[in-house]
Amino acid sequence: MKVDVILGLQWGDEGKGKIVDVFTPRYDVIARFQGGPNAGHTIIFGGRKHILHTIPSGIFHSDKINVIGNGVIIDPFIFFKEVDRLREAGIRPETNLFISRRAHLILPTHRLLDAALEAAKGVSKIGSTLKGIGPTYTDKYGRNGIRTGIIGTPAFRDMYDQL
Secondary structure, X not given: OOOOOOOOOOOOOOOHHHHHHHHHHHOOEEEEEEEOOOOOEEEEEOOEEEEEOOOOHHHHOOOOEEEEEEEXXXXXXXXXXXXXXXXXXXXXXXXXXXEOOOOEEOOHHHHHHHHHHHHHOHHHOOOOXXXXXXXXXXXXXXXXXXXXXXXXXXXXXXXXXXO
16 A cells, blocks of 8 residues: 655645645545644635645545544534534535544643743743644643543543543
8 A cells, every 4th residue: 555645844834735635636545644723724626715724635525535643633613613614515524534533632721721821931932823732732742631532431521621
């Protein structure tokens, strides 16, 4: 099986999503393996402009499998807005989108912590998007975060409340 990787080596707006969209017809699986919703991929498909933050840009091809991998962090609010916009455009992500049970969730507390940490830096602030990316990855690597695979289990609410 042949695998190709499109990897960005700069800070952001490199056009990775557009490149993936161009190459999608040549592949069976389109996977996003890392990152969060701080970036946006603008794709023109079917004469319509679409902006994706979490969902792989192969989603517009119903015959392709799209995967959100375990290195991706997901903000449920942003994710479901994306899903709703896709459905409004006649695209059914539930038919060809798969999410790793090990992908981590961005919680509202991650956003608050991100804002507090950025404000505390004063003039040395880094220009955070304030979407909770850093704190979520801190919890992921510290093995404290909530993975998508726990949603719907009895342990979810306890873990959520604890965090």
